[in-house]
Amino acid sequence: MHILLERSGRDAARLTWLESARRDADAAPERSRVVPLAGLPGLVAAEEAASERPRWVWDDTRAWYPALLAAGVRVERCVDLRLCHAILRTSTLTAATALATAEPGPWDAMEEPVVEAAPRHTALFDLDDAPDDPASSATGSAATVGAPAGRDPRAEFALQEDAVAQSADPRRLRLLLAAESAGALIGVELQHAGLPYSAQRHDELLTGLLGPRPAYGRPAVLEELTRAIRDGLDSPELNPDSPPDLLKALQRAGVMATSTRSWELRRIEHPVIEPLLRYKKLSRLLTANGWTWLDAWVHDGRFRPDYVPGGVVTGRWATRGGGALQLPKQVRGAVVADPGWKLVVADAAQLEPRVLTGLAADQAMAAAGRGKDLYEGIVASGAVDERAHAKVAMLGAMYGATTGESGRLMPRLQRAFPRAVALVEEAARAGERGEKVTSRLGRSSPLPGTGWAAAQAAAFAADSTAADERRARSRARDWGRFTRNFVVQASAAEWALCWMAELRNRLTALAPGAALTEAPHLVYFLHDEVIVHTPADRAEEVAAAVRAAAEQAGRLLFGAFPVEFPVTAAIVDSYAEAK
CATH class of the missing domain: 3.30.420 (Nucleotidyltransferase; domain 5)
Structure with missing residues (x-):
């Protein structure tokens, strides 16, 4: 009814x-x-x-x-x-x-x-420089609750x-x-419900990393690093928070960087690189999760971000403020269970590659991941020679890498797992043609925008130039990389929704009729990870429910196809203890 x-x-x-x-x-x-x-x-x-x-x-x-x-x-x-x-x-x-x-x-x-x-392939490994989700900030999704009249x-x-x-x-x-x-x-x-959070512990962690909270200006550790960067680049007035100024200072000092992104700086040998990378990492922590964030978002022992389900077109969640989808490891020690309670931190291993396995019905890849780490299984299949290569190759397949290590390994992955690679290749070609692609359950990608259409039209015009054709091909490849990943990421988001929905039902069944926060309940979600806050004496039952819900989610999406979705469930007092 x-x-x-x-x-x-x-x-x-x-x-x-x-x-x-x-x-x-x-x-x-x-x-x-x-x-x-x-x-x-x-x-x-x-x-x-x-x-x-x-x-x-x-x-x-x-x-x-x-x-x-x-x-x-x-x-x-x-x-x-x-x-x-x-x-x-x-x-x-x-x-x-x-x-x-x-x-x-x-x-x-x-x-x-x-x-x-x-996505650019390099962004997969450059987690210090950019959020994993453009909608995970207060301005990332400018929607309002409700609808216009009518x-x-x-x-x-x-x-x-x-x-x-x-x-x-x-x-x-x-x-x-x-x-x-x-x-x-x-x-x-x-x-x-909110995520159990200790403001005192957060302050202690920040103080240990940055120095005491300053009345104004940079904390002591950042000031010290600023002096080291200025001395190393012979630039006494440099503001290390200004990328244009920093890039100019680097180049004047003979450091031939083309950007100030961390992944590029790590390749360069120069005495200033170590303090500069440390400054960037700590500065980002201060900006995203420093004392101002603590004052704004943690009250009465809880962090309560505003989640936006379906905030990204792939179906992944976003947040409207609070940055819950980017809670960094440096402050996870502040996520602590209440006295007499535990946190059950659950993580789905290699979710997107396993979803690709199910989408493609690739029996060889399913066998590689059965009962073991999928990347180790890919190595055991003979496709590549070490786990790191298996991960790079798989990420390259899902994100469209054609150069570097991923490009070198892709042919070997394709020979070992032709169905899986063919599925993402077909999705990429559809995107290049300007077509939609669709997830396992029916969520479809948007069509490319007017800029894409204009570039294609210009390339096919009677007076088109070589530059027009290059621009059109570049736009097509970019959108093809988006659709290549869309089918996997959107289907993985569907698996996660089914996992959480089934887990929610199982947690409710553990304490029928109890108020939400008086029984085991979900308190955090991050794409392929959840945290349950539970009375200590129910923690083992919750861990079992987490694993059973993951199995059910796999059956809902892929029926009897033998793809496994292993989930680790750590019972801890602090989020930092889980990994």
Whole structure:
């Protein structure tokens, strides 16, 4: 049963009990009720306690669920119309439906997910210089909760139900929409519960790395490093935080760097490189997670970031402030369990390569990862000679590396695992042609933008030049790298959603009827990693639930195909102890 929940004036809500989104003309009238917003939690709690638990249908989970949680009411299932609309609007599986072919409307204006730039291969290993997710900062996703006037939740729900029924694969889409909506509930619960966090320990860690908190200016360690950099480059007024000034100073000192990115600087031998790299690393820590961050985001022993499920077009999450998706190792020691509680830190090993294995139904790669580290299995297959090479080759396949070590190793990987490599190559060629690609469950990539189309048109014009043709090829290759990775990353995001949704259900079953924060509950999510905060005496049960949920997620996506998704589950007092 579905219950549609929508606003009725400023201070009331209307609930409509739906047997289906579309009703026959001779069907019995549906039950509807208007209640004050203040009375809504009690009514929702009563429905959740009934024998037939409903699936709540609402425009945006973030607009409804926080107030329910604040009143102590949890919701088991929902349909988040905003998130589901975004999927159905662009999926190749629903391309011919009324929802997908309609003119842009209010539901399209609710939120635009971030399109990640096509990744450069070097960025895979340059984690100190750039965030792994362009939407993981306060300005990365400029959406607002809710939608403009003119939306009709009932009509939208009917359109969505029709789109799924008429799609090329209703089963896949129904699973995706259910998982996406469950993710919306989890995102709100993560913020409500908060990640257990010690402000005192964070301050101690910062002081140990940077020196005492200064009243103004740089901390002592950064000041010391600044002097060393200035002396080493004979530039007494240099501001090491200015990339243009720093690059000029390096070049004047005979250091022929072309950028100030860490991956390039590490290749250079010069006395100034060591203090400069250290400065960059500590400066980034101060900027992203220093004392100002601590003051803004940690209160009452909890860090409560604002998660944005589906904030990236691949389905990966973003955050609107707090930087939860970039919590650095230097401060993870401040994530500590409450007295009498434990943290269960769970990490899915080699998630994206294993998802690629399932997508391609590559039996050889499945065998390489069965019961062991996948990269070690690739070495054992004879494809490459050491684990580091296996990782580089696999990352190159998923991200489109054609030069350097990845380019050298790719032919060997292709001979050993032709189905897996063929799948990402086909996705890349589709992107180069300007076509969409689609994930395992039905999320599709966007089409390239107007710049891409203009470059291709210029290359095929009667008066095109060699420069036009080079520009068009470069644009096509860039978008091909994006679509190559999209099919893997989007499908991995779907696996993670199914994992979390199944784990959420299992945690609830461990303590039926308990309040969210009084029983084992999720407190953190990072792409392929979760943290559960649990009473110490339930920690082993939680660890088992984490592993069982991962197995179930694999079955949901890939059925009986024998690809494994091993998960480590460390029971610790501090996040820093887990790795």
